[in-house]
Amino acid sequence: HAVLSRRYVLCEVVSEDPRCRQCIEDRTLGLAVRDAIARVHGDYGLACCSISFTVKYLNAYTGTVLLRCRKDSYRLLCSALPFVRYLESRAQRYPCFLNTLHIGGTVRTCQKFLIQYNRTQLLRLLQNCTNEEERQCIQKSLLSCSLTEEQSQSGDEEENDGTE
Numbered sequence: 001h002a003v004l005s006r007r008y009v010l011c012e013v014v015s016e017d018p019r020c021r022q023c024i025e026d027r028t029l030g031l032a033v034r035d036a037i038a039r040v041h042g043d044y045g046l047a048c049c050s051i052s053f054t055v056k057y058l059n060a061y062t063g064t065v066l067l068r069c070r071k072d073s074y075r076l077l078c079s080a081l082p083f084v085r086y087l088e089s090r091a092q093r094y095p096c097f098l099n100t101l102h103i104g105g106t107v108r109t110c111q112k113f114l115i116q117y118n119r120t121q122l123l124r125l126l127q128n129c130t131n132e133e134e135r136q137c138i139q140k141s142l143l144s145c146s147l148t149e150e151q152s153q154s155g156d157e158e159e160n161d162g163t164e
Helices: 018-022 026-050 071-083 107-127 132-143
Strands: 006-014 054-059 064-070 086-089 092-095 097-104
Touching: 006 071, 006 107, 018 092, 026 054, 026 064, 026 071, 026 086, 064 071, 064 107, 071 097, 097 107, 107 132
Parallel strands: none
Antiparallel strands: 006 064, 006 097, 054 064, 086 092
């Protein structure tokens, strides 16, 4: 088996329309990204990026997206991401853009980055509180969250797992 190197691109969907996150689906996002690649880089760029491209993880609640592509085509993918201007669902267009947060060689490095990024965002949120009531409200909502750790499937976070 030939060893395939991959890159994982961690993004967040940013939109002022609250309905946008409700319409986020793997397929919708994948089509929007492929469309942007085709518009920016043409058929050749789309073919290069499509070989191993997939939406690996998507959290519609937080707007977090993890895209996977081959290492040799991640620059084509990243350069096309700013051209995603909307997501389309059920004949509705929701304006948005993708903010690239991190590019990593494994799913695990992206997860570690996301944890650190979320901590920073939380600190910023707490510092911007104007009164004690807001601060207590945020802390209460954090304490009410529950975290369950799942056993990762073998190969999910490996860079060179040899599959495909």
